[in-house]
Amino acid sequence: MKLSEEQLQQFDELGYVMLPDLFDPAEIAAVTADLPRIYAMDRPEVWRESTGVVRTAFAAHHYSEPFALIGKHPRLVEPVKQLLGGDVYIHQYKINAKAAFDGDVWQWHQDYGTWARDDAMPEPRAMNIALFLDDVTEFNGPLWIMPGSHKQGVFEAGHDLATTSYPLWTLDKQTIAELANTHGIFSAKGRAGSVLMFHSNIVHASSPNIGPWGRTIVYLSLCHVDNHIRQFKREEWIAHRDFTPVQSAPDDCLKSYAAGQVAAE
Amino acid sequence: MKLSEEQLQQFDELGYVMLPDLFDPAEIAAVTADLPRIYAMDRPEVWRESTGVVRTAFAAHHYSEPFALIGKHPRLVEPVKQLLGGDVYIHQYKINAKAAFDGDVWQWHQDYGTWARDDAMPEPRAMNIALFLDDVTEFNGPLWIMPGSHKQGVFEAGHDLATTSYPLWTLDKQTIAELANTHGIFSAKGRAGSVLMFHSNIVHASSPNIGPWGRTIVYLSLCHVDNHIRQFKREEWIAHRDFTPVQSAPDDCLKSYAAGQVAAE
Numbered sequence: 001m002k003l004s005e006e007q008l009q010q011f012d013e014l015g016y017v018m019l020p021d022l023f024d025p026a027e028i029a030a031v032t033a034d035l036p037r038i039y040a041m042d043r044p045e046v047w048r049e050s051t052g053v054v055r056t057a058f059a060a061h062h063y064s065e066p067f068a069l070i071g072k073h074p075r076l077v078e079p080v081k082q083l084l085g086g087d088v089y090i091h092q093y094k095i096n097a098k099a100a101f102d103g104d105v106w107q108w109h110q111d112y113g114t115w116a117r118d119d120a121m122p123e124p125r126a127m128n129i130a131l132f133l134d135d136v137t138e139f140n141g142p143l144w145i146m147p148g149s150h151k152q153g154v155f156e157a158g159h160d161l162a163t164t165s166y167p168l169w170t171l172d173k174q175t176i177a178e179l180a181n182t183h184g185i186f187s188a189k190g191r192a193g194s195v196l197m198f199h200s201n202i203v204h205a206s207s208p209n210i211g212p213w214g215r216t217i218v219y220l221s222l223c224h225v226d227n228h229i230r231q232f233k234r235e236e237w238i239a240h241r242d243f244t245p246v247q248s249a250p251d252d253c254l255k256s257y258a259a260g261q262v263a264a265e
Numbered sequence: 266m267k268l269s270e271e272q273l274q275q276f277d278e279l280g281y282v283m284l285p286d287l288f289d290p291a292e293i294a295a296v297t298a299d300l301p302r303i304y305a306m307d308r309p310e311v312w313r314e315s316t317g318v319v320r321t322a323f324a325a326h327h328y329s330e331p332f333a334l335i336g337k338h339p340r341l342v343e344p345v346k347q348l349l350g351g352d353v354y355i356h357q358y359k360i361n362a363k364a365a366f367d368g369d370v371w372q373w374h375q376d377y378g379t380w381a382r383d384d385a386m387p388e389p390r391a392m393n394i395a396l397f398l399d400d401v402t403e404f405n406g407p408l409w410i411m412p413g414s415h416k417q418g419v420f421e422a423g424h425d426l427a428t429t430s431y432p433l434w435t436l437d438k439q440t441i442a443e444l445a446n447t448h449g450i451f452s453a454k455g456r457a458g459s460v461l462m463f464h465s466n467i468v469h470a471s472s473p474n475i476g477p478w479g480r481t482i483v484y485l486s487l488c489h490v491d492n493h494i495r496q497f498k499r500e501e502w503i504a505h506r507d508f509t510p511v512q513s514a515p516d517d518c519l520k521s522y523a524a525g526q527v528a529a530e
Contacts, residue, residue: 101438105475138403139450144476173366177477185404185476207472210370211409211450212442 001078001251011083015150015199016186022075023131023193023254030258031066032133035216038064039097045237050165053099059237061093066257070218074248076129079197080222084125087245089228091115091126092221092238095133098141103209107163107170111221112200113154114169119239120231124154126223130196133216136189140215141207143188143196146179150199171203179203222246266343266516276348280415280464281451287340288396288458288519295523296331297398300481303329304362310502315430318367322360324502325483331522332360335483339513341394344462345487349390352510354493356380356391357486357503360398363406368474372428372435376486377465378419379434384504385496389419391488395461398481401454405480406472408453408461411444415464436468444468487511 003017011017038046038057045058061071070076071093081088097103111128115121136142157169188196198204200221209215223229228243250256268282276282303311303322310323326336335341336358346353362368376393380386401407422434453461463469465486474480488494493508515521 100442105473107475138452139409144404173477177365180477187403205475207475208370210372210470210472212438212445 014147088222091223119229125227141209149203150201279412280467353487356488384494390492406474414468415466
């Protein structure tokens with residue numbers, strides 16, 4: 001449940017760590033089984049692309065039992081507590097669907113840029129841990145990150161309200177070109193069950209998904225409890241206002257949940 | 266200048282052949298040096314994305330000396346003559362720019378589907394040979410093709426006038442999903458100077474380019490002279506009406522051209 005010295009060093013230098021196959025297929029199946037129910041929901045947390053397919057289901061830990069377990073799973077929460085140095089709360093919880101054919105672009109941005117500007121989060125003592133619910137390949141819009149770009153603080157950004165259905169503070173082309181030519185781009189691919197941890201200041205983006213394979217990733221944005229947001233401009237289900245420390249569930253919580261589902265059938 | 270038995274067999278089975286590094290950097294530089302002049306042209310052949318950047322420069326062999334040499338280069342023309350079994354003419358000549366940040370999607374389609382429907386080309390005795398003018402990577406919208414999909418003839422298609430600035434006969438999602446699950450997808454990547462040959466019935470697409478690196482590919486669509494188009498609905502500079510057989514230039518034509526350019530400076 002803890003990162004190794006080598007992983008800590010990589011995170012510091014490059015701003016990300018991949019943890020391949022951290023969850024097994026049975027655990028992933030227990031979670032994805034609830035997706036059709038969630039995607040069919042007509043509620044504001046379930047945000048749609050301009051074509052109508054789901055782009056993001058926010059705060060699914062509030063209305064889904066397996067996704068609630070993901071939100072306190074020790075394999076996700078403990079490494080973040082280790083990196084941030086203490087208790088954390090859930091600042092944001094997203095299921096990003098990136099549907100086959102229709103999943104739209106996520107423009108180049110930094111997450112902390114948005115959290116600072118929109119939510120008045122004091123420092124970048126918060127970060128994402130992303131769990132792949134599908135195999136992520138070059139063909140379904142993987143996350144592209146610029147290794148090392150987290151070392152340069154928050155870049156200037158513009159509030160892009162036009163490109164997609166979701167408003168985002170995005171970086172300009174010249175900055176992206178300079179960063180890419182300096183740092184290159186890492187494409188975060190891996191089997192379902194793999195996990196990517198990345199620094200909240202790392203610059204990243206992802207292409208539209210024009211292929212026939214969906215690409216669902218759960219993003220758990222955890223923030224040190226002392227570093228909670230100060231401004232409540234966005235919906236509560238986008239930027240949470242409950243700063244209660246996450247208590248990790250048992251490591252086998254998804255297995256137990258799945259066994260309970262089978263028993264109930 | 267001729268494909269090997271192994272390459273012919275691969276083309277038959279998979280519908281494509283990659284020829285890595287077929288042109289050297291000096292030859293590519295001689296050609297790309299003329300791109301800024303072409304992209305700045307205000308003429309109908311230079312088709313723009315909705316953002317204004319160039320999407321495709323059609324028929325550049327008519328207004329660019331180095332691109333005219335590409336249009337009759339023996340390393341491109343002779344393998345196609347070999348595959349199509351005789352003399353060929355240029356049915357279409359495209360420089361597809363796929364500009365950094367703004368290069369838009371090419372939806373899933375078959376080229377012969379368009380040539381048959383729009384131009385009344387009798388048979389798929391025509392094909393593309395694509396020359397990479399930039400390094401093509403996973404980060405700048407490479408061509409994705411479905412190996413073996415050329416064996417199933419022309420699929421039903423709809424005329425998509427909305428997605429991009431360029432009308433295209435595109436396949437439906439169910440067909441694409443079935444083909445991808447059967448055949449998989451091949452991403453045609455390679456250094457500048459590499460060449461991809463592909464069957465006119467192969468199903469292919471390419472993602473938008475959200476990255477900071479441009480991706481220019483020249484597509485030479487060559488048709489057997491006996492198989493020339495019968496219907497002249499599209500502009501002459503999109504679907505040519507001059508069925509004169511291409512006469513291959515000398516193999517060193519780009520080197521000679523470059524030497525002449527240097528001498529003239």
